[in-house]
Amino acid sequence: MTFIQFxxxxxxxxxxxxxxxxxxxxxxxxxxxxxxxINFAHGDxxxxxxxxxxxxxxxxxxxxxxxxxxxxxxxLAGLIMERVAYRPIRGAPDxxxxxxxxxxxxxxxxxxxxxxxxxxxxxxxxAILGTALQFGQLRxxxxxxxxxxxxxxxxxxxxxxxxxxxxxxxxxAASQDLLAARLMGINVNRVxxxxxxxxxxxxxxxxxxWSVRVGKIDPLMGFYPVLKAFVASVxxxxxxxxxxxxxxxxxxxxxxxxxxxxxxxxxxxxxxxVFVILIILLLFRPNxxxxxTEREKI
Amino acid sequence: xxxxxxxxxxxGHVHALKGITIEVRxxxxxxxxxxxxxxxxxxxxxxSGLLRPxxxxxxxxxxxxxxxxxxxxxxLGAIQCPEGRRIFGGLTVQENxxxxxxxxxxxxxxxxxxxxxxxxxxxxxxxxRQTGATLSGGEQQMLAIGRALMARPKLLMLDEPxxxxxxxxxxxxxxxxRQLHEQGVTILLVEQNARxxxxxxxxxxxxETGRVMLxxxxxxLYANPxxxxxxxxxxx
Numbered sequence: 001m002t003f004i005q006f007x008x009x010x011x012x013x014x015x016x017x018x019x020x021x022x023x024x025x026x027x028x029x030x031x032x033x034x035x036x037x038i039n040f041a042h043g044d045x046x047x048x049x050x051x052x053x054x055x056x057x058x059x060x061x062x063x064x065x066x067x068x069x070x071x072x073x074x075x076l077a078g079l080i081m082e083r084v085a086y087r088p089i090r091g092a093p094d095x096x097x098x099x100x101x102x103x104x105x106x107x108x109x110x111x112x113x114x115x116x117x118x119x120x121x122x123x124x125x126x127a128i129l130g131t132a133l134q135f136g137q138l139r140x141x142x143x144x145x146x147x148x149x150x151x152x153x154x155x156x157x158x159x160x161x162x163x164x165x166x167x168x169x170x171x172x173a174a175s176q177d178l179l180a181a182r183l184m185g186i187n188v189n190r191v192x193x194x195x196x197x198x199x200x201x202x203x204x205x206x207x208x209x210w211s212v213r214v215g216k217i218d219p220l221m222g223f224y225p226v227l228k229a230f231v232a233s234v235x236x237x238x239x240x241x242x243x244x245x246x247x248x249x250x251x252x253x254x255x256x257x258x259x260x261x262x263x264x265x266x267x268x269x270x271x272x273x274v275f276v277i278l279i280i281l282l283l284f285r286p287n288x289x290x291x292x293t294e295r296e297k298i
Numbered sequence: 299x300x301x302x303x304x305x306x307x308x309x310g311h312v313h314a315l316k317g318i319t320i321e322v323r324x325x326x327x328x329x330x331x332x333x334x335x336x337x338x339x340x341x342x343x344x345x346s347g348l349l350r351p352x353x354x355x356x357x358x359x360x361x362x363x364x365x366x367x368x369x370x371x372x373x374l375g376a377i378q379c380p381e382g383r384r385i386f387g388g389l390t391v392q393e394n395x396x397x398x399x400x401x402x403x404x405x406x407x408x409x410x411x412x413x414x415x416x417x418x419x420x421x422x423x424x425x426x427r428q429t430g431a432t433l434s435g436g437e438q439q440m441l442a443i444g445r446a447l448m449a450r451p452k453l454l455m456l457d458e459p460x461x462x463x464x465x466x467x468x469x470x471x472x473x474x475x476r477q478l479h480e481q482g483v484t485i486l487l488v489e490q491n492a493r494x495x496x497x498x499x500x501x502x503x504x505x506e507t508g509r510v511m512l513x514x515x516x517x518x519l520y521a522n523p524x525x526x527x528x529x530x531x532x533x534x
Contacts, residue, residue: 169389169396183348184398
C-alpha cells in the first residue's frame, strides 16, 4: 500500500470518528448554550438507545427498525431527563445543575447495570455496516463511510433548522441572551425541550454507529463519548454550534494523527498526548477556537 | 391601562420596591425617573413578569398581571425594550427584528411592520444582513427599539434608551419616541436623563430607593425645586 493510500485510509478513519464526536458535541453545546449546563448524562443517552436497539434486534426486528426505535428511545429519555431532573431546578446556581447531571448519570448507569448486568453484550451489525469495502489497495470499514455520510446529512439539516425555522432561530437567540429571549415572549420551555430532543436524537444516532464500530455495548459505554464530546465542545468554543462541530473533527483528527505518529511503546498513552496538545491550545485560546467571548450579562 | 398598586419586590432579602403605585393611561407617555438603584428597572422587570411581587397588584388592560408569565404578558402586548439594549449579537438585524415578532401569528402584517420599522430607522434597513454585534451603540439601541416595535405593543416600556449614547443619537431616538407618542402608542419611559424624558412625557414619577417620591404632570415636576436641584442640574 502506498503512503497516499495509507494517509487516505487514516483520513477516513479520522473524519469518521470526528463525525461521531461532532454530533455528540452538538447535543452538549445546544443545551449548554441555553441553560449553561453541561449535561454529563448526555453520554448515557447513547447507552439507552443502544440497549433499546439491542432488545429489538434480539426480538427479531430488522436493523433499520431497531435503530429507529433506539434513536426515538434516546430522544424520549432526553426529554424525560429535562422535564424531571433539570426543569425543576432551573435558575439554580450552576453547581447545583452540574451535580444534578452527575446524579442523573449515576442513576441511569446503575439502573442499567441492575437491568442488564455490567457484562458487555455483543452488538450485531447488519451486513451493510459490517463489511470492509475494498478500493484497490484501500480497505475502508463501511461503517466509517456511513458515519461520514450520515453526519454530513445531519449537519446540513441542522444548519437549515437553526437558520430557517422559528424554533431554531429562537434557540440561537435564547443561547445568546436568555433574559432578552424571554422578554420577546419566546416560549423558553419549548425551545429548551427542542434542544434536548435534538441533542438526544443525535446521541442516539452516535450510539448506533458507535456500537457497531466497537461491536459491543455495556452500561458504562457513555462515559468516554461524553467526555470526548465535552472536550470537543471546549476546544471549539463552549456554547457555539459550529465550534462543537469543529472541535469534534479536530479531536478526531488529532487522535488518529497521534495514533499513527507515536512510537508503539507510547500508543497506550495516546490520549494523554492528545490532551496535552489541547491544553496548549487552550492556553493560547482559552475560549476555544470559535469561542463566544462574553458571559451572560445580568 | 396599566396600574401598579402598592407593589413590593424583594431581591432575596433586599427590599427593592417598597409599595410602588403607578398608573399609565391609554395614549400617555409616562416617565419614570430617578438615580441609579432607585428601582426603575426593577419596576419594568416586575411588570414584564421576570420578577414576582411579594405583595401588591399589577393590572393591565383588565388583566391581572401580578403572577403572570412573561410569555403571556408579551402576548397581551406589554413589550419591554430592556436596559443595555440586549440585542442578539450573533443574529442578523433582520433575525433580531423577526424575533421581536415571534409571539405573533399574522405573517403578512409582520412583513409590513418590518418595512415600517426600517422606515423609522433607515440605518437598520441598510444593515439587515449584518450581525447585531457589528452595529454601533446607537444602531443597537435603534435595533432594540425596533425589535420591541415588531411586537406591535399596546404598552411600550423603554428602559434607559439614552444610556451611553452620543447626544446627537439620543436626539434622533427621542424624536422617534415623540413620533410614536403622537401616533398613540402608550409608553412607559424609564430614564436617568430627566431632561430628555420630561421633554417628551405627559406625566412623571420620581423614584428614590424603591419609593415613589413625587408624581405629577410634567409642568408640575419642572416647577418643583427638588427635581430642579437633584435631577435637572439645578439653578446656580
